[in-house]
Amino acid sequence: MAKPPLSPDELARRYGPHLNETPAGGWQQESRHPAERLVKTHCCFCGQQCGLQLKVRENRVTGFEPWEEFPFNKGMLCPKGVKRYLQNEHPDRLLDPLMRTEQGFRAAAWDEALDFTARRLREIQEKYGKDAVAVYGGASLTTEKTYLLGKFARVALGTRHIDYNGRLCMVSAGTAYKLAFNVDRSLIPWSEIPKAQVLFAIGANIGDCAPITTDYVWRCRDNGGRLIVADPRMTPISRNADLFLPLRPGTDLALLMGLLHVVIRDGLENREFIQSHTTGFEEVAESVRPYDPRRAAEETGVAPESIEKAARWIARAERCVMLHARGLEHQSKGVENVLALINLALATGHVGKEGSGCTMITGQGNGQGGREHGQKCDQLPGQRSLTDPAAREHVARVWGIAPEELPGPGLTAQEIMNAIHAGEIKALLSICFNPVVSLPDSNFTRAALERIEFLGIIDFFLSETAHYADVVLAGSLQEEEEGVTASVEGRVIHIRKAVDPPGNARQDSWIVGELARRLGKAQYFPFQSTREIFDELREASRGGIADYYGITYEKIDRQLGVFWPCPSPEHPGTPRLIENGRSFFPDGKCRFNVTQWRPSGDPVDEQFPVYLTTGRVVSQYLSGTQTRRIGGLVAIYPEPRVEIHPRLAEAHGIRDGDWVTVTTRRGEITLQALVVRTIRPDTVFIPYHWPDGRSANRLTHRTLDPRSKIPEYKVSACRIRKAERPPEWAVQKGPPQPRAQAPGAPAPRGGTG
Ligand SMILES: Nc1nc2c(c(=O)[nH]1)N[C@H]1C(S)=C(S)[C@@H](COP(=O)(O)OP(=O)(O)OC[C@H]3O[C@@H](n4cnc5c(=O)[nH]c(N)nc54)[C@H](O)[C@@H]3O)O[C@H]1N2
Ligand SMILES: Nc1nc2c(c(=O)[nH]1)N[C@H]1C(S)=C(S)[C@@H](COP(=O)(O)OP(=O)(O)OC[C@H]3O[C@@H](n4cnc5c(=O)[nH]c(N)nc54)[C@H](O)[C@@H]3O)O[C@H]1N2
Ligand code: SF4
Ligand SMILES: [Mo]
Numbered sequence: 001m002a003k004p005p006l007s008p009d010e011l012a013r014r015y016g017p018h019l020n021e022t023p024a025g026g027w028q029q030e031s032r033h034p035a036e037r038l039v040k041t042h043c044c045f046c047g048q049q050c051g052l053q054l055k056v057r058e059n060r061v062t063g064f065e066p067w068e069e070f071p072f073n074k075g076m077l078c079p080k081g082v083k084r085y086l087q088n089e090h091p092d093r094l095l096d097p098l099m100r101t102e103q104g105f106r107a108a109a110w111d112e113a114l115d116f117t118a119r120r121l122r123e124i125q126e127k128y129g130k131d132a133v134a135v136y137g138g139a140s141l142t143t144e145k146t147y148l149l150g151k152f153a154r155v156a157l158g159t160r161h162i163d164y165n166g167r168l169c170m171v172s173a174g175t176a177y178k179l180a181f182n183v184d185r186s187l188i189p190w191s192e193i194p195k196a197q198v199l200f201a202i203g204a205n206i207g208d209c210a211p212i213t214t215d216y217v218w219r220c221r222d223n224g225g226r227l228i229v230a231d232p233r234m235t236p237i238s239r240n241a242d243l244f245l246p247l248r249p250g251t252d253l254a255l256l257m258g259l260l261h262v263v264i265r266d267g268l269e270n271r272e273f274i275q276s277h278t279t280g281f282e283e284v285a286e287s288v289r290p291y292d293p294r295r296a297a298e299e300t301g302v303a304p305e306s307i308e309k310a311a312r313w314i315a316r317a318e319r320c321v322m323l324h325a326r327g328l329e330h331q332s333k334g335v336e337n338v339l340a341l342i343n344l345a346l347a348t349g350h351v352g353k354e355g356s357g358c359t360m361i362t363g364q365g366n367g368q369g370g371r372e373h374g375q376k377c378d379q380l381p382g383q384r385s386l387t388d389p390a391a392r393e394h395v396a397r398v399w400g401i402a403p404e405e406l407p408g409p410g411l412t413a414q415e416i417m418n419a420i421h422a423g424e425i426k427a428l429l430s431i432c433f434n435p436v437v438s439l440p441d442s443n444f445t446r447a448a449l450e451r452i453e454f455l456g457i458i459d460f461f462l463s464e465t466a467h468y469a470d471v472v473l474a475g476s477l478q479e480e481e482e483g484v485t486a487s488v489e490g491r492v493i494h495i496r497k498a499v500d501p502p503g504n505a506r507q508d509s510w511i512v513g514e515l516a517r518r519l520g521k522a523q524y525f526p527f528q529s530t531r532e533i534f535d536e537l538r539e540a541s542r543g544g545i546a547d548y549y550g551i552t553y554e555k556i557d558r559q560l561g562v563f564w565p566c567p568s569p570e571h572p573g574t575p576r577l578i579e580n581g582r583s584f585f586p587d588g589k590c591r592f593n594v595t596q597w598r599p600s601g602d603p604v605d606e607q608f609p610v611y612l613t614t615g616r617v618v619s620q621y622l623s624g625t626q627t628r629r630i631g632g633l634v635a636i637y638p639e640p641r642v643e644i645h646p647r648l649a650e651a652h653g654i655r656d657g658d659w660v661t662v663t664t665r666r667g668e669i670t671l672q673a674l675v676v677r678t679i680r681p682d683t684v685f686i687p688y689h690w691p692d693g694r695s696a697n698r699l700t701h702r703t704l705d706p707r708s709k710i711p712e713y714k715v716s717a718c719r720i721r722k723a724e725r726p727p728e729w730a731v732q733k734g735p736p737q738p739r740a741q742a743p744g745a746p747a748p749r750g751g752t753g
Contacts, residue, residue: 039498040067042485043081044140044478045621047362048073048212049487050081051560054479054498061088061479061499071560072190072487078211079619083630087477088499092461092629094474095503105472110504114511117429117471118518120454121157124427130407134161134416134425138432139169139363139370142483142495144533145508146366147381147540148525149431150374155399155524156516160410161425163377165433167413169326170367171708172334173360179335180342180591181577182584183545184371184383185490188321188357189563189575194219195355196321198313200228202252202341203327203714207236208618210325210361210488220321228310230255230302231327232613233643233685234678243310246680249611250600250715251300252328255307256340257595258296261288262311263347269315270349277352277581280592284343287594301680315348319355326363326615330714334705336595343592351590352578362488364622365478369486372546372564373537378409381537382544391544398540399524412709414439414702421448429515431458431475431508436465437623437691440700440711441666458511460501463625464691474505481507482530484556490577491561494553509533542567545584600715601703602665608717610648611683612664614696615714624689640690641674644720645681649673652722659723659730662686664716667698670727684720688713693729 035055043050051070055063064085066075087093097113098105108116124132135153137146146164153162174184181187193199193216206213217237221227229238230245230252238244247255263269264285274281293304300307314320322345328337338360345351345358362368373381374395384391386409396403411419417439419425439445449455449468457469466472479498486492501507509530516525527533531553542549550566551573562573582588604611619636621627628634642660654660656675661668662684671686671694679685688696703712 035062038065039479039496040070041479041496041498042493043077043084044365045080045084046210047364047367047488048210049365049485049493050077050212052077052081054085056498059499061085069560072489072491073212076212076215079633079636080621080627083632086630087460087626088479088502090461090629093502093505094460094462094472095505097474097504098469098472100470110506110514113471113473114514114518117456117473118515120470121427121429121456122519124454125157125159128426130158131160131410132424132426133157133159134411134420134428135159136413136416136428136430136433136435137162137164137370137375139164139166139367140365140478141370141432141508142478142481142485142530143366143369143373143492144483144530144537145481145512146370146375147373147537148509148512148533150379150381151399151524152512152516154407155401156519156521158405158407160407161377161416162375162410163413163416164370164375165413165438166364166367166371166376167709168438168711168713169363170360170371172329172331172705172710173324173338174371175335175708176338176342176593177360179339179593180346180583183577185368185546185564185577186359186362186488187351187577188359189489189491190216192355192357192576193217193321194223194225196220196225196317196319197355198226198228198317198320200230200310200314200320200322201237202230202322202324203329204323204325204361205231205233205235205327205615206323206361209363209616211618213323213361213488226313228313232611232680232683243306243313245300245302245306245310247300247302248680249613249683250331252331252337253333253340253595253597254291254296254299255302256337256344257288257291258293258300258307259311259314260284260340260344260347261291261296262293262308263315263344264288265292266312266315268312269347273349273351273581274347278346278590278592280594281347283594284347284592287596314344314350317350319353320348320350321356322350322358323361324358325361327714329360330710330712332601332703332705332712332715333598334710335707336598339593340595343595346590346592352576352581357576357578366485368488368490369484369492372486373541377412380540382541382548383546384544394543395540398536401524414704414709414711417445417448418702420452423451426452427454427456428452429456429458430465434463434465434623434625436463436468437688437695437697440697440713441702442695442697443667444702458508459625460505461625461629463623473511474501474503475508475511476501476505481509484534484551484553486564487561489575490563492548492551492556492564493561494556601712602701602716604717608664608719610718610720611680612662612699612716612718613683613685613714614688614700615685616689617687620687620689622689624691628689637687640671640687640694640696642671642720643674643676643679643685645679645683646675646677647681648684648720649675652720654720654722659726661721661723662699662718663720664699664701664718666701669693669695669698670723684718693727
């Protein structure tokens with residue numbers, strides 16, 4: 001049954017003028033009203049989870065104030081944090097459940113929408129089997145919601161298939177850290193960063209994507225620390241780097257193996273640390289032997305002298321912190337890349353001591369907490385493995401079921417979409433995920449959703465994916481339900497409820513609980529409050545790696561956050577992991593892992609000679625559902641542009657502002673050129689926060705890392721040409737927008753302005 005999405009016109013007619021597109025200038029509302037109360041909580045956007053205070057008046061969020069005491073950001077916020085409060089009152093908020101009719105959506109009563117959803121899920125499971133239904137979760141949800149969702153999939157639906165949008169984000173890092181340390185969390189609290197003598201940032205655009213971390217980087221430099229940055233683009237922080245390594249997209253592994261080669265060749269490895277705290281060094285040393293600086297330079301395009309220098313700086317530093325993000329991880333060898341960085345950290349002994357450590361910069365708001373308690377396809381609460389008999393027994397006991405009733409591991413996020421496309425999975429319940437914009441190869445995603453038999457969405461805005469839904473259940477913003485998240489540091493923090501959801505929208509966990517009840521599983525979901533969900537989560541995680549047993553909301557408030565593991569009420573929490581080199585493996589050793597070079601899944605050739613890489617800009621967030629609706633943010637970077645080096649531009653007769661068609665083996669889109677000197681001349685960059693004709697994911701490919709199953713967003717092959725005329729979307733929108741702010745502009749230093 002083909003099910004075309006509703007057209008924008010139809011949607012606008014049915015559901016107001018703001019849908020799917022930001023009105024000119026966007027939604028702006030200033031906080032003129034004095035506050036009745038201030039609610040100390042956190043920014044809902046990125047993994048920094050900055051503390052802030054929401055101004056509340058008459059059950060509405062009307063503005064914000066800084067929260068100076070919260071230690072991570074001390075009142076500083078980036079542009080998104082300053083504008084986040086505009087969502088609660090936004091005219092696009094979904095205020096009722098929506099049900100699809102022949103003509104479009106109509107508002108429905110909750111009983112009708114929930115009954116229908118539960119009935120369709122049950123019918124499909126009866127007809128095709130339990131695993132014909134899949135669940136998508138998200139890492140912007142509070143930890144309680146993600147826990148509830150894992151239990152819902154396995155107990156209420158009994159399906160194997162639940163996975164989450166962190167599969168597009170944190171899983172290469174997580175897989176590698178588990179292989180090396182048996183734990184998936186930053187090894188250090190951010191207070192270690194300013195103490196480092198050398199900071200190595202690889203594939204992390206800290207200025208735009210972790211803006212508050214910039215302040216830690218500058219403090220490190222103020223203390224005399226040296227900064228090394230590896231990125232195909234000169235991002236804001238690299239302007240102040242002591243050494244910049246402009247590597248070719250997808251070649252990090254060669255760079256990192258080259259660095260380790262130099263360390264070992266020059267006898268700079270930390271023998272004592274290697275001997276006392278690690279296993280597997282010899283094999284890794286052997287594997288990097290061929291990667292002398294000349295070969296590493298050939299593969300990466302980075303000068304051999306720079307590789308030599310970086311290796312010496314890192315190895316000779318007493319304290320070194322290595323920071324990485326998706327540039328390193330969004331590759332079909334993302335896990336190998338992270339392992340190679342960890343190998344370098346272990347070989348130089350920069351793990352488990354003050355001012356040293358390697359760490360991923362977590363992406364989504366609850367990117368950390370969202371990957372700990374069971375919404376991953378192979379995971380049970382507490383970062384336990386779904387295939388570990390002891391873990392199954394423990395969690396089954398807490399849930400009041402027999403261990404045999406727990407389904408086994410299911411498919412990952414992209415694999416679920418592949419199975420929908422293949423007609424094997426017939427229904428999807430998706431919360432906090434916008435796959436039409438965020439999954440690679442979006443023509444494929446759209447084709448899959450056109451054939452799905454039932455799609456249910458829980459969201460507070462009508463996302464592009466919701467256009468394909470049979471039912472849209474109007475859910476809640478972060479500040480509309482109490483809970484916890486875990487920040488980039490591994491600090492568990494308290495999300496306080498500021499207001500109720502508006503109109504007939506409902507709290508996410510109420511919606512999930514009501515569906516469970518309608519599926520006949522009410523007894524397993526007796527929760528009257530988030531606190532009761534959290535208390536069960538504490539039990540379920542008890543004794544696991546991510547042990548929350550000793551964490552309570554009150555303790556979080558007293559300590560301004562608690563770092564897990566925290567196994568007992570008296571335990572203060574664990575800011576630094578791998579203390580004195582002790583890993584989470586039973587033998588306490590850290591593991592070296594041999595890494596092997598593989599080419600990208602979409603190699604450049606004569607037909608597609610240019611590298612395409614994708615990522616972010618400071619003012620937009622993820623698939624843009626939230627930030628494309630906020631006026632002050634849209635103004636900063638109104639439309640996606642394709643970054644091109646002047647030399648590449650000139651070769652194609654392209655000038656700044658010209659329309660450029662970018663074509664890959666999947667499709668093409670036409671955007672305006674942003675001609676900048678801050679990118680490699682063999683590479684173009686497109687931010688991915690927009691849908692349809694502006695969507696970078698029309699171009700990307702579905703190759704996955706074989707272990708983490710992360711898509712290779714950072715490496716595609718493309719060709720470019722000057723377009724004769726503007727694309728359809730631009731014609732409809734009117735004259736081109738003024739030039740966006742060039743990247744490489746000074747990085748924000750925070751501040752609430
Ligand atoms: N403003 C803003 N901030 C965000 C987000 C957002 O959407 N907007 N999202 C949050 C989330 S979920 C995430 S995951 C993080 C992402 O944070 P980052 O990973 O820092 O951001 P990206 O832009 O995805 O990519 C980072 C850098 O990788 C570089 N890169 C591209 N290819 C390669 C390569 O092959 N090797 C290397 N070494 N680098 C490469 C890009 O040029 C880019 O500068 O940001 C979080 N913060
Ligand atoms: N080309 C390319 N593609 C990428 C990336 C890239 O670098 N390049 N990055 C990838 C990465 S790192 C990520 S993390 C993904 C993100 O991709 P997605 O997770 O699909 O993006 P979001 O915009 O977070 O979509 C979340 C949806 O959930 C809703 N939502 C947010 N919070 C809540 C909540 O509390 N409750 C409910 N009910 N709904 C909520 C939002 O309104 C939005 O519609 O994109 C990936 N896609
Ligand atoms: S850095 Fe910006 S987006 Fe991230 S949590 Fe802080 S204020 Fe929010
Ligand atoms: Mo992410």
